Amino acid sequence: MTLDDVAARTPSLLQFTEHSDRSLTHRMFRYPAKFHVPVAAGLIEQFSTPGQTILDPFCGSGTILVEASVRGRSSVGTDLDPLAVAVSRAKTSSFPPGQLESVTERLQTCLATLRRPDSEYLALAKSDLTDDDYRRALDGLWVPAIPRLRHWFRNYVIIDLARIRSQILKLELAPAIERWIMVVFASIIRNASNADPVPVSGLEVTAHMRRLDAAGRVINPFALLDKALGRAVRGATAYASERSPATSTSVFQSDATTLQTPTQPDVIITSPPYQNAVDYYRRHQLEMFWLDLTSTQADRLALQPSYIGKHRVAASNPILKAPWAPSPTAQEWLDRMQEQAPPRARDFRAYMTSMDAVFARWADLLPAGGLAVCVVGRSTWNGANIPTDELFLEMAQGRFSMLDHLSYPVKNRYMSYARRNGADIAEEHVLVLEALPPDALP
Template sequence: MSANIDNTPHLSTAEVARLAGIHKDTLLRWLRAGSVQEPRRDRHGWRHFSTAEAERIRLFAKSADASLPTQPSLQSDIPHLGNLDRIDWDFAGAKTNYLTHSIHPYPAKFIPQIPNALIQELSGVGDTIGDIFCGSGTTLVEALTLKRHAVGIDANPLACLISKVKTTALSEEDARLLASLADEIRTMGEAIDRNASSPLLNVDIFKSKSWRPSYDKLEFWFQPDVIEELAEIKERCNALTSKNSRDLALVAFSAIIVAVSKQDSDTRYVRREKGILPGETCKRFARTLDQTLRVAAEFTELAEPRFNCKIVEASLLQAPDVPQLDLMVCSPPYPNAYSYHLYHMTRMLWLEMDQPKFKKEEIGSHRKYSSKAKTAATVDTFRTEFNAIFEWLKDKLKPGGFACFVVGDSTLRGERINNADLISAAGAGAGFKEVARLTRNMQATKKAFNPAIGKIKTEDILILENRAGE
């Protein structure tokens, strides 16, 4: 038992379940059904029960009215939408980089507390949770840790790789191989540093014989010594003997590329000199790999093998084949907000991914919408794309299942666009009914490629129910 900020003792969901002699998932079902009263939540979204609330639940569990199974059910309960109004969706000050959520920079991802709360309230243990714009896998990680199956879809091959790494349990052998690689690259970086800082030794500048992208602007975006170190690191990542270890190493490799490039930052696509010192690229990779290994180990301890994750690299406009979903939670791209193909360009070059193909398929791209050409995307483009997405989704989401969209407004040619309205209308055309719309304040640190987006301070959590066929 711990205490709240006001020094009132409180208990966690697991502690109350133990006190009542029931399984934690049983208590969660009662809370969703409204059978027992919801407690307050802390700023991280965790429930805090008072001792009086815990005692009432213990008595309820003993009563004849509480004759529910005490083991996790694999059947979804009818969700209690009223509980959603009791949640403080701002989650101000909440820690958002726990577990594998801290792996790899990724723009515009939503905080994990949002899908966590939606999954808890709108699904049951064993359900299949989908994210049709899975990005770096935030929803997928939360689904697995909440004992659900997960399905993620994204047209971005880098997003799919990051999501795969974030949701994959790491074997002891893979962890050993990766720790050895981190030590190897760190030692190499220290040697390069020593040689470069000792000119009297007359040692040649480090040169790698390994592959590097065939790109005429490579030295425009990278210092020559950084190119040599990146080439050597990638070669050694690819030499790992298991696919899971290779994937994790390549994600750690991708994570440092913008930092050691001449791109200003992860959200500013302008060039500036950074003066990366010899050996620093190798040492930065080793530190990133160490950190990635640590959080992957934490996820591995928590995740259960019986719950699996499927990741599909595809455009939604191609109607990909995926398992049936019980709940869908996503943060879709906003029109004119980000250009992921641009943000990830140098990463995709080094990882040998098809960036031009993704550029054509990307929905909501800032470059498509900000173009002055006659073929520039418009609000009608976004509407048409979502009409097609809902026609596909109505057959993939179970009847009565909920589709949740965390979406903000955007600005297009000086006009503010209410994207929640656009998505709701597109859903209605395919048989989806809006059942809830919640507004939350966004964190002040959120950045965008399009400065107009940075001025928008709130976003909506739009919940639609699949009533197609009624």
């Protein structure tokens, strides 16, 4: 299918079976813009076969990896974001029967001595610990070096979270199980904070949260953890019994523009970040610090320029100096943006240059004939739809041939993109590309 054919036809509707009630480990962590599970499952079933290895180079919370292993496929998941790697590992870990129950029971017994009575939480909702009481309660506890820590959390919540974290570490668990429990702990951070949990695209203490807090919102980190542990144990138990033992899953941190994998994948199934939609770097700030995935702000800042899809890309970002030969459509959009909004043109250029490097990596990693299945959303700018699917197709030309172009409506607004940044995505597209043999490459 040529690009002109593609432009001339309406994408066919992606067929997928509506949700089964298997939630497996999918509900362990609320991850922004994650795959709709039936879409992930449908793409795996349609475009891979049991025994193959699927690569998801933007694995996020690991939806593809979880669904792959219950469908007899091995998988490799990579992501730039350290929290994504931790979550994906936890969601695809499998433990012997009964082990999680006994560890969580041990943890809950130890935590029982640290819990405040419910009446104290009610009182603290109206009047937090004073600064002096906070300092006294700290008593040598480790707290993360989050800038403006007490803007993001109430004083007593910091103490409770630090006590929970320290108790988890005191159990001296095997590394895999400790990492698993830490992800459960990470899953309560957002709800225990002052930030609004709903707009998952960033991190903000909204007027809505201030109103709830003024009305006496009760935050009990221990109760949040009880619930999260119960849900996580049930999910992990279902996953362990359903995953195919013949499959393997590996997850590691990597920038998709320079990715190398130890094994050659048969198929790539992925959903790259959208332009100007979710700020993963900012969104995951609190969890990254609490899990000690970053110890200083400088550590974290070093990662920031490599996130694809960010808005307000700094003029000094090296990606803006990288060579890039824009396609005619990309050049057209770049010129329009350059004329009206130079910072938006920088974001666009950085996005396109990075995605171009990503497509080049995919062509290297896949065998000839291997499929790259890529979910993409059109974002809007100045009231116009940026045809990201067509821009990707132009990029893929010369490296891939186009097998199919599907689309489906986005019903689940769980993605909660911020409308102000123009990434209001109502429909997603699926590009099915086939890697050309090396002698066909330019």
